[in-house]
Amino acid sequence: MVREIPAGQSRALIPRLRVARPTDDIAALLPFYCDGLGLSIIARFENHDGFDGVMLGHAAAPYHFEFTVAHGHIAGRAPTPDNLLVFYIPDPAEWQVAIDRMRSCGFAPVPAFNRYWDINGLTFEDPDGYRVVLQRAAWDL
Known part of the structure; x- marks a missing residue:
């Protein structure tokens, strides 16, 4: 799921992204x-x-x-089943490895709220109800 930085391009020029959200149980x-x-x-x-x-x-x-867990605050579950993180994995073999790893760890796919994600991917739900799509496609913009 990690792509190499193109030759000649500095890591310092690529914006870094942090996706942050609360939870009630980090260990879970x-x-x-x-x-x-x-x-x-x-x-x-x-x-x-x-x-x-x-x-x-x-x-x-x-x-x-x-x-993050905020002491004394309840984060609760995902507000909708369409709160997604999407990983685009274009190589079919690499995608299958990712799917097999999720299943071998006991995580079964769930039907996507938006059926678009079921065409070329599988959706998995974390313990807080947030979903991750492993999409067997390239993200070409």
């Missing part, structure tokens, strides 16, 4: 995102101004995900 999310999706813990913190958190990603990727 780790098997889904680390074991299933293959992300790594790249940082974590405890009791930083009332927050605990973890950042997950790949060292070479220009993105990572942050999950």
